[in-house]
Amino acid sequence: MVKTCLMMGASGMAGRWIQWLTEELGDRVEIVGLVEVNEEVLAEQGAKLGLRADQLFTDGMEACATVHADFCGIATPPQFHSALAIAALGAGMPVICEKPIASTLEEAKAIAAKAKETGLPCAIIQNYRYEPNKQEVVRIRDEGRLGRLQHIVGRYACDYREHGSWGKAWRHDMDFGLLFEGSVHHFDMMRFLSGGDCEVFQGFGWNPEWSSFKHFSSGFYLMRMDNGVHAAYEGNSSAAGITSCWHKEYYRLEFEGGTVEIGAGDEVRITRVGQEVEVYQAPALERAGHEYLLQEFVDWLQGGPASATRIEDNLQSFALVIAAMETTEDSLPKRIADYLEG
Numbered sequence: 001m002v003k004t005c006l007m008m009g010a011s012g013m014a015g016r017w018i019q020w021l022t023e024e025l026g027d028r029v030e031i032v033g034l035v036e037v038n039e040e041v042l043a044e045q046g047a048k049l050g051l052r053a054d055q056l057f058t059d060g061m062e063a064c065a066t067v068h069a070d071f072c073g074i075a076t077p078p079q080f081h082s083a084l085a086i087a088a089l090g091a092g093m094p095v096i097c098e099k100p101i102a103s104t105l106e107e108a109k110a111i112a113a114k115a116k117e118t119g120l121p122c123a124i125i126q127n128y129r130y131e132p133n134k135q136e137v138v139r140i141r142d143e144g145r146l147g148r149l150q151h152i153v154g155r156y157a158c159d160y161r162e163h164g165s166w167g168k169a170w171r172h173d174m175d176f177g178l179l180f181e182g183s184v185h186h187f188d189m190m191r192f193l194s195g196g197d198c199e200v201f202q203g204f205g206w207n208p209e210w211s212s213f214k215h216f217s218s219g220f221y222l223m224r225m226d227n228g229v230h231a232a233y234e235g236n237s238s239a240a241g242i243t244s245c246w247h248k249e250y251y252r253l254e255f256e257g258g259t260v261e262i263g264a265g266d267e268v269r270i271t272r273v274g275q276e277v278e279v280y281q282a283p284a285l286e287r288a289g290h291e292y293l294l295q296e297f298v299d300w301l302q303g304g305p306a307s308a309t310r311i312e313d314n315l316q317s318f319a320l321v322i323a324a325m326e327t328t329e330d331s332l333p334k335r336i337a338d339y340l341e342g
């Protein structure tokens with residue numbers, strides 16, 4: 001049976017959601033309401049979707065009170081996620097929302113509390129988990145092909161030295177843009193690749209004088225996971241040389257029996273001391289990234305298993321962003337459990 005969707009946001013990432021929902025999942029999803037603050041964009045997308053005027057809204061609250069859809073998709077900037085998600089859940093609609101969960105830990109916890117109170121599914125997008133090379137690394141780990149995992153080094157580096165080059169100006173102007181818009185993916189990836197949750201987190205952030213960002217564009221962060229794996233992360237949105245930008249982030253995993261490296265493309269490189277380097281393509285995925293997550297969510301609504309990136313789990317990744325912000329400010333180590341209490 002087709003699931004109806006109230007969609008929050010219509011251009012930028014939301015425009016891509018609309019494309020995936022209509023083109024890739026069109027036989028399972030129908031958008032029956034659209035919310036967008038930019039009236040021109042609203043009219044244009046509304047016409048493309050064949051929606052009537054009474055299905056188009058500039059106010060998410062009004063839309064939640066009017067449209068009774070099977071679920072709500074949220075792909076607006078982060079500061080609006082919490083109010084919109086809580087209104088949708090309150091109106092009886094399960095929610096799938098873009099990362100980061102929200103702008104503050106309190107807002108993120110408020111969404112999780114509403115999902116618990118209503119008993120409705122609530123999933124967060126973590127599209128990078130569903131790429132062939134990341135899935136292959138997790139298989140190598142789970143199958144014990146190289147024995148036990150010791151530590152992971154991850155590197156993200158984009159050349160965003162020009163203001164506005166990171167998609168939207170607001171990413172350059174907000175506080176801790178690297179962490180909320182960028183590192184949240186990489187911290188989640190450290191959890192995914194290590195197979196553990198972070199216990200202790202520590203690091204530094206800074207803003208080079210030539211940065212296009214009002215706040216810190218760069219940082220080094222360390223994690224100790226609850227399964228004994230350690231992780232080190234370099235984040236740099238002011239990269240001028242070697243870049244490891246979106247979908248090309250570099251991860252190196254040190255196993256008992258060798259080193260695994262992934263970066264651009266689907267190539268997996270395994271180095272064992274004294275042996276020739278093994279290089280191969282990770283097996284392709286039937287659906288990857290957002291497409292996978294949107295399908296997984298619709299499956300969940302139709303009785304399938306809960307999304308791996310449901311909000312209860314994803315709070316663990318979001319807490320790392322908050323811990324990163326605080327350790328950047330006071331240089332002290334943070335216990336992640338302290339952020340998740342209450």
Ligand SMILES: NC(=O)c1ccc[n+]([C@@H]2O[C@H](COP(=O)([O-])OP(=O)(O)OC[C@H]3O[C@@H](n4cnc5c(N)ncnc54)[C@H](O)[C@@H]3O)[C@@H](O)[C@H]2O)c1
Binds near residue numbers: 014037060076098125
């Ligand atoms: N998962 C990924 O790979 C990825 C990539 C880029 C962005 N994102 C996330 O997607 C979200 C949106 O980012 P973006 O770059 O598309 O932002 P954006 O500024 O382009 O906003 C997306 C759309 O939402 C609209 N909008 C803004 N406020 C709204 C409101 N209150 N109600 C309804 N519509 C509203 C905007 O007009 C725009 O059409 C963010 O949470 C961002 O972190 C995720």
